[in-house]
Amino acid sequence: MDDQNKNLIIATALSFVVILVWFVLFPPPEPDTPLDATSTELTPQGDTLAPPTATPPAGTPATTQAADAAPAAIETAPRVAIETDLLTGSISLLGGRIDELFLKDYRESLEDDAPIVEVLAPVGQPDAQYALHGWAAASGVAADAVPGPNTEWTLSSGETLGVDSPITLSWDNGAGLLFSKEISVDDAYMFTIIQTVKNTGEAAASIAPYSILARHGEPTDLKNFFILHEGVVAMADGEYSETNWDDMPEFAFNQRAGARTEENNITENGWIGFTDHYWMSVLIPTQGSPFKSVAKYDERRDIYQTEAVMPVQTVAAGETITAQTQFFAGAKEWEVLRQYEDQGVYNFIDAIDWGWFAFLTKPIFWLLHQFNILIGNMGIAIIALTLFIKALLFPLAYKSYVSMAKMKELQPKMEKLKEQAGDDRQKMQQGMMELYKKEKVNPAAGCLPILLQIPIFFSLYKVIFVTIELRHAPFFGPFQDLSAPDPTSIFNLYGLLPFASPEPGTIMALIFIGILPLLLGISMWLQQKLNPAPTDPTQQMIFAWMPWVFMFMLGSFASGLVVYWIANNTITFTQQYLIMRSQGYKPDLLGNITSSFKRKKTGEKAEAKK
Structure with a gap:
């Protein structure tokens, strides 16, 4: 020219x-090296383990199958209503799963009679997605001694979950361990789950609290646009990472888990979950505490899953232990995310897909x-x-x-x-x-x-x-x-x-x-x-x-x-x-x-x- x-x-x-030049000087962070997940031996000294689930098909490991339940069982299980100014939905007592949630302020389209946006849906419905919180059995504890995804809980207090009106679910394993979890919700999109285990028996028990977010299949309304991330979002000790839906089937197969997994040890602050264009569901362990962050894909049943597994705790005879986690499910509103970040959720504003040029966006x-x-x-x-x-x-x-x-x-x-x-x-x-x-x-x-x-x-x-x-x-x-x-x-x-x-x-x-x-x-x-x-x-x-x-x-x-x-x-x-x-x-x-x-x-x- x-x-x-x-x-x-x-x-x-x-x-x-x-x-x-920018990409060369400041490349996107590489994912942490996955943990060695081949060993099944666990001790109470800070080790964690993946949570148990429903009985797997014959010949497959029973340790970390994707959290699942039969649609018929979900349909017939009793429910507890969720009702706030922004949310409506319900919690299934089967597993105590938060699996039905709608956003009152958002509609699918501009029409006045358009349905409101649904972010969580029970098993058996399109775009099924739900959250589970429970305890995993460690060494010396039988798998059926802890509540699983198909355990039917009892509503022991409260009637409808709302702002300033929490509910409490309870379950007795019949062998000396009494489990309960108090679920509360704020005036936006954050649930708080406080799990308690009381040991009325004579022997100590080692168990690990966990949170699971599972989704059946990819979202049906994927945008698949290069400028937008859809899939897993995670924060790991200040390092933000994204994994697309179609990248999860490429994870290395974990024999112990019976699924393709990617695991990271978080020492202090982090969270993990799923995001799409405007909505997000994220598991948030107590900030400042260690946990294991897991992204998982079960290719046999096309189930995507994220997990936050906390360290093993030992509850001695006559003692009580607790574990608190949070669960966000709602719209990625800047003001709301900034408020949660101010309240201690580490770098939560980064859940919005600002891109590599965040210093400008x-x-x-x-x-x-x-x-x-x-x-x-x-x-x-x-x-x-x-x-x-x-x-x-x-x-x-x-x-x-x-x-x-x-x-x-x-x-x-x-x-x-x-x-x-x-x-x-x-x-x-x-x-x-x-x-x-x-x-x-x-x-x-x-x-x-x-x-x-x-x-x-x-x-x-x-x-x-x-x-x-x-x-x-x-x-x-x-x-x-x-x-x-x-x-x-x-x-x-x-x-x-x-x-x-x-x-x-x-x-x-x-x-x-x-x-x-x-x-x-x-x-x-x-x-x-x-x-x-x-x-x-x-x-x-x-x-x-x-x-x-x-x-x-x-x-x-x-x-x-x-x-x-x-x-x-x-x-x-x-x-x-x-x-x-x-x-x-x-x-x-x-x-x-x-x-x-x-x-x-x-x-x-x-x-x-x-």
Whole structure:
């Protein structure tokens, strides 16, 4: 390429270099080396073991089968209702499992009669997912001496689980051990489970408290989009890790567990669970205490499972021991997660998929969140965020736009140089360098603001796509969900008629685009007219088509992102236009530019000669 003024192309290339260098210098953390899980010997000195489950098929290990129960048994088992301002559901007394939970504040779609979102479902239903909390038998304790996933508990206190109204479940093993667990829930999405074991017998017993989160099959509504993580999320002593659903079947097979597993010893702080686009279920042992974190896949029954297994405890005759854990099941709301982090859940805000550029996505979301609180409209908050970012970059933009104005004025001279040089590239380059030196123009001065804007754009795209605060967030008129594509098209007279637009991603949707993509193409075309055009005809054609190509490409993107880009282009055009005029240049929308400053200076010289 023989033109030095290809700001967009240069900036894009440099941005990818920056990203590549960043990945090399700061690669994503490698997962911890799995523990040696072949030994079944356990002692009470801090060892842990995986919990027992229902009787496995013949010929398979009975130690760590996935927590399961027959759907018929689940359907007939007694239940205890869950009812708060945000949650509704129930707990099955079969295993004491929390396996039915709905979010009252969220619906599946924008329709008023749409069903509310379900995050936990019993065995036998689509997307079955549930949590179990119990005790595992250690050395010298029979497996049936502790409650299992199919143990039927008794409701000993409470009627309905709600805020400030906990329930207590109890079970007597008939051999001197009395088990109970108190389950409480706060005013958001956090359950607290306090398990107690009282030894009324004569012999000591060694047991280990555990928590299990199991899910049957992959979610049916997987997005499978590269920018979004879905699957296991875990925090291990400050190291955050993610494992996709399709990576779990690749775990090494653990003979003792009878499943494919990945295990890590956590010394102080951590949690583990499952996440999808907007909802999450996470097991949270007592922070500051050690536990074993396990991610597991049972390929025979297509069951995914995460576990938190605490150290073995010994309850002597006449003594009582307790273990407390927490269980989060709900929406990944920034304010809620931040509140739990402040209450001691280590780095819980990282459960939101900020990506590898969290140093940008986190502050960008914080600013967007604050603007939304102040304004009360997420679309206007995005525009306000754009204004703030443009103001922050204005000192760099000022120099860039002045340089662009000078470059644009030099276009006729550059065209003349090209005609004189013909096919001689070296002569062309030398002539252009001399022209830049003579006119004191830096052709690369316009690259830096664009280079800075690209990672900001990517980060904002990440924020708009992954955060639940944009889900079903209204703007105005037909734009009632900024996380969804533009719903307008010629089919519904751009929102005037109550008809749906073509399905996003289809050929019809690409052809009959909405209002926002049209405004994007126009704003990008206007902005481009103020920039110096390449001298090469091929490059000129590429740049001429670029606004319209982007218009169709971004037609299926989230409306919030397109709003940002329109606002950014409009503000950039206005800034560039005003700065050019302040420097004596008079641009027009057809790409022509004159310099009143130079004309004035030329006139003064002519007058002096007279």
